[in-house]
Amino acid sequence: MSKRKQPARRKAAPAPTTPAPTTTAPTTPEPTAPEPTAEPAATRTPGETAYDRSARDLTAPAEVDYDDHDLLGQADWVIGGEAARKARQQGLYAGYVLFLGALVYGLPIVQAVFRTSDASSLGDQLSSPEAIALLVASVAALLGAVVFAGRFRGPVVPPMPWIDLVLPVPLDRALALRRWWRYAAVGGLFIGALSGLTVGGGLAFAHLAGPVTIIVTTAVGTALGVLATRLWLWSQVRSWPGPDRGLSLLWRVPDALRELHAESLRAHSANTSTMAGSALTGNLRTARLALTRPVRHGRSARLRPGRPFGVLVRRDVIGLRRTPGAFLSGLGLTLLGGAIVTWAFTQPAAPSIAATIGLLPLYLGFGAWAEGLRLQADNVGTPSLLGTGELTEAVAHVTVPTALTLLVLGGWVAVAGALGSLPGSAPLSLWLILVLVVAGNVLAAFRGSPTFMLRPQMVIAWYAVPALAVVVLGSLVAVLTKAASYTWLSVVSWLVYAVLAWAVSKVRRLTYLHRA
Structure with a gap:
């Protein structure tokens, strides 16, 4: 192969050289001596040396100590003025009225309960294991109700300005909330001691126990009052998430007060205002909606289609499954009231007034299961989605609570029959009690709104009409059954059936008024 000559590569031209700029080094000016400043003339006290003067100059300024009690007192005066003193006076007056009520009404009623029956038979029944178990269950139900109420309204609820202006200040929260806790603690202690004193006095005056019983029952009532108040505070602490929510807070009250969150106190204060406003205006629906908890149970349950009546009944069953608190509270109240009422009708030694005592929890337990009836009354006048009439819908809503109450009463009658003889008039009287409880709850649900001047006494009387009708007529049934006066019992x-007819007329009247 021939080789070709290739041209030689060109060399790169040298880069032009530019002279580097010459920079002169900066010259720093020579430091000049600072001008002397004239020192202020030294001021000495007569006889003071230079060492004393230097020690005096090094002394730190004195600190000002602030008293938390003084600051809280000033804040209380600025926010409430004379409210604290008036609150103490109102509390003392309420205690005075309560003491007079227990002395004038409570003690004679308790004494009459024990005097209107055979002392020996009643003593044997009250000391039986069944009676003791029922007493323990009643106390447990009462404490459970206190814990339940503490989730919505606790014992420590200061006014809203105090929560917004005082609690954010870096003060001890236990000290800032101590006054409201003292009100609740003293009230619980007083009510517990007064209740124990009333029961013990009734037993002693009826010659069923000695004078020592008064001291024992008063001490037990005081202990229960203190326990109930502390459980109330513990439930309020647990209503808001926090690091310390254990049972040890029951005896660590200052720590429990420090665990109360400002947002929780605001919510409880708002609940107090809502309940008070609803009670004074007769609008209980607002309070129920404000205190309703989110549904967290039974969310997978679905309503099966069917005929309108069956669908309404199944909807009430699903409602009870989704609100186990309402179901359990109704069950506890119905068991307690049913036991007392059944005992009053089936045992000859039981006093007639025992039925009066048991009718109220039985009535309230039925009402806890009748939420569907109240919802119908709240939405009365609106077109029915299932095409049912108002009476058919009301009957469907009372089916579930009536069946549950009938089951409880039947169970207690079976227990009474197993333990002893069962009078033939007891089932008939209990049937009248059941009809009366149903009628009272229908009246309470469809009572409407008050149409008179809203005064506290009149509002209380307006609220108490259904329960009062149940208690009065039920007590008459018990007295006449005990006396075997069947003519007057008829x-x-x-x-009783007239009250039921009155309740039915209230359903129709309220529905037609809202449709007009």
Whole structure:
């Protein structure tokens, strides 16, 4: 192969050289001596040396100590003025009225309960294991109700300005909330001691126990009052998430007060205002909606289609499954009231007034299961989605609570029959009690709104009409059953059915008024 000559590569031209700029080094000016400043003339006290003067100059300025009690007192005066003193006076007056009520009404009623029956038979029944178990269950139900109420309204609820202006200040929260806790603690202690004193006095005056019983029952009542108040505070602490929510807070009250969050106190204060406003205006729906908890149970349950009546009944069953608190509270109240009422009708030694005592929890337990009936009354006048009439819907809503109450009463009657003889009039009287409880709850649900001047006494009377009708007529049934006066018992039975007819007329009237 021939080789070709290739041209030689060109060399790169040298880069032009530019002379580097010459920079002169900066010259620093020579430091000049600072001008002397004239020192202020030294001021000495007569006889003071230079060492004393230097020690005096090094002394730190004195600190000002602030008293938390003084600051809280000033804040209390600025926010409430005379409210604290008036609150103490109102508390003392309420305690005075409560003491007079227990002395004038409570002690004679308790004494009459024990005097209107055979002392020996009643003593044997009250000391039986069944009676003791029922007493323990009643106390447990009462404490459970206190814990339940503490989630919505606790014992420590200061006014809203105090929460917004005082609690954010770096003060001890236990000290800032101590006054409201003292009100609740003293009230619980006083009510517990007064209740124990009333029961013990009734037992002693009825000659069923000695004078020592008064001291024992007063001490037990005081202990229960203190325990209930502390459980109330513990439930309020647990209503808001926090690091310390254990049972040890029951005896660590200052720590429990420090665990109360400002947002929780605001919520409880708002609940107090809502309940008070609803009670004074007769609008209980607002309070129920404000205190309703989110549904967290039974969310997978679905309503099966069917005929309108069956669908309404199944919807009430699903409602009870989704609100186990309402179901359990209704069960506890119904068991307690049913036991007392059944004992009053089936045991000859039981006093007639025992039925009066048991009717109220039985009535309230039925009402806890009848939420569907109240919802119908709240939405009365609106077109029915299932095409049912108002009476058919009301009957469907009372089916579930009536069946549950009938089951409880039947169970207690079976227990009474197993333990002893069962009077033939007891089932008939209990049937009248059941009809009366149903009628009272229908009246309470469809009572409407008050149409008179809203005064506290009149509002209380307006609220108490259904419960009062149940208690009065039920007590008459118990007295006439005990006396074997069946002629008058038939008359009272007609009155019971008249109350039921009145309740039905209230359903129709309220529905037509809202449709007009």
